Amino acid sequence: MSLLTLRRNFFNVHVITTTKIYRENCLNEAKTEGKSELIPSIKFRHSCLLRNQRCIAAYLYDRLLRIRALRWEYGSVLPTTIRFHMCAEEMEWFNQYKKSLATYMRSIGGEEGLDITQDMKPPKSLYIEVRCLKDHGEFEIDDGTVILLKKNSQHFLPRWKCEQLIRQGVLEHVIS
Amino acid sequence: MDLQSYMPVPPGIRMEENFFSLDDILLSHERLPCRTESAFPRLGFLEKSSETRDIPEMPLWLAKGLYERKRQVLSVELPKVYREEWRTVFGADPIVVDLHKMGPYYYGLGSQMLHFDSPENPEIANTILQTFIGRFRRTMDSSQNAYNEDTSALVERLDCLERSLFRAGQSGLNGFQLWEKGRSSHLTASSLVINYRKRKIADLQA
Numbered sequence: 001m002s003l004l005t006l007r008r009n010f011f012n013v014h015v016i017t018t019t020k021i022y023r024e025n026c027l028n029e030a031k032t033e034g035k036s037e038l039i040p041s042i043k044f045r046h047s048c049l050l051r052n053q054r055c056i057a058a059y060l061y062d063r064l065l066r067i068r069a070l071r072w073e074y075g076s077v078l079p080t081t082i083r084f085h086m087c088a089e090e091m092e093w094f095n096q097y098k099k100s101l102a103t104y105m106r107s108i109g110g111e112e113g114l115d116i117t118q119d120m121k122p123p124k125s126l127y128i129e130v131r132c133l134k135d136h137g138e139f140e141i142d143d144g145t146v147i148l149l150k151k152n153s154q155h156f157l158p159r160w161k162c163e164q165l166i167r168q169g170v171l172e173h174v175i176s
Numbered sequence: 177m178d179l180q181s182y183m184p185v186p187p188g189i190r191m192e193e194n195f196f197s198l199d200d201i202l203l204s205h206e207r208l209p210c211r212t213e214s215a216f217p218r219l220g221f222l223e224k225s226s227e228t229r230d231i232p233e234m235p236l237w238l239a240k241g242l243y244e245r246k247r248q249v250l251s252v253e254l255p256k257v258y259r260e261e262w263r264t265v266f267g268a269d270p271i272v273v274d275l276h277k278m279g280p281y282y283y284g285l286g287s288q289m290l291h292f293d294s295p296e297n298p299e300i301a302n303t304i305l306q307t308f309i310g311r312f313r314r315t316m317d318s319s320q321n322a323y324n325e326d327t328s329a330l331v332e333r334l335d336c337l338e339r340s341l342f343r344a345g346q347s348g349l350n351g352f353q354l355w356e357k358g359r360s361s362h363l364t365a366s367s368l369v370i371n372y373r374k375r376k377i378a379d380l381q382a
Contacts, residue, residue, distance in 0.1 A: 040214055040215070040216050040242065040249050041216050043241060043242055043249075044216060044238070044241075044242060046241070047237065047238050047240075047241030047242060048238075050237075050241065051237050051238075051241075054195060054201065054237075055201060057195070057196065058185075058195070058196045058197070058198055058201055061185070061196045062184060062185075062196075062198060065182060065183065065184060065185075066182055068181070068182075069181035069182035069183075070181075072181040073181055073366040073369060074366075074369070079372075081372070082372065121360060121361050121362070121363060122360070122361055123361065124361045128363070162363075163363060166363045166364070166365060167363070167364075167365060167366050167369065168365065168366075168369055169365035169366075169369045169370065169373065172365075173362055173363040173364070175359070175362055
């Protein structure tokens with residue numbers, strides 16, 4: 001379920017083919033005045049055009065749906081490997097989506113807004129035990145203390161700080 | 177329950193197709209036997225070696241695009257599975273039939289066939305409905321009771337609609353089991369992230 005690089009040259013071929021087919025259709029139409037023999041052929045070509053259009057539109061739309069899912073899974077900043085697979089327009093779309101989501105989150109829940117990407121599963125406690133799965137460097141929590149996240153180290157941290165990192169696979173929630 | 181951030185466009189209901197649904201696009205790729213009633217001038221490149229100017233099989237999207245009730249351009253024949261003989265088989269015992277082999281989109285294609293105004297339409301519609309009713313119980317039962325085991329034997333003979341129902345049942349079952357074990361508040365890495373990581377390692381090795 002991963003996003004692969006957008007196949008640009010495929011689109012260029014499609015545009016060329018579409019233009020050819022369309023011109024053929026126009027040519028035929030110009031000759032049909034009163035004769036309806038050529039209509040089946042015109043319909044045939046038109047169906048082909050619609051079919052190509054549908055496939056491409058669905059491909060692009062599906063990519064957008066996956067990019068939208070990335071915002072909810074990875075957070076606002078995407079890793080470079082994923083950004084590499086997205087084209088400039090999709091990056092632009094992602095930024096706009098982020099902005100809309102942020103505006104919405106600010107508007108609900110009183111003054112500071114409500115982060116709805118948090119607490120995806122019902123919380124049972126304020127602090128949770130986590131184990132580090134890989135080196136992530138230093139991590140600062142609200143009261144100022146800095147924690148070094150080294151592989152296999154275990155910490156007792158506030159839930160809202162860790163949730164993002166757990167979802168990204170950096171930390172692991174430990175239940176005793 | 178597995179948190180779904182990626183929600184693909186579902187297939188259409190009844191006789192409608194969803195434009196963006198990937199399932200519906202694959203469905204409309206299925207070929208139907210048909211007869212062309214009028215000639216298609218200037219499309220000679222389609223005629224391979226046969227003398228008759230006939231396109232014997234067309235994908236569904238093309239058949240739908242060319243079909244017209246009033247003008248005699250195309251007449252679509254029913255595929256084997258929707259004909260009289262198979263209808264009696266489904267009537268006798270729907271559960272034993274391997275619907276995946278009979279065309280993985282039995283229900284979807286059947287619903288789309290109703291567009292072509294065949295005189296047998298009411299019977300086809302009725303057969304599809306009764307088949308679904310007959311098979312549903314088995315599908316639901318197996319999806320709710322197969323926990324943590326290999327389900328390939330159960331899923332083999334189901335068509336695509338039934339498979340998606342099976343998956344939904346399994347997801348509900350897994351969610352319930354997690355809740356029973358008290359692990360519903362256990363935070364986990366998202367499946368998307370895990371898959372990306374797997375792919376990255378595969379890329380590195382390639």
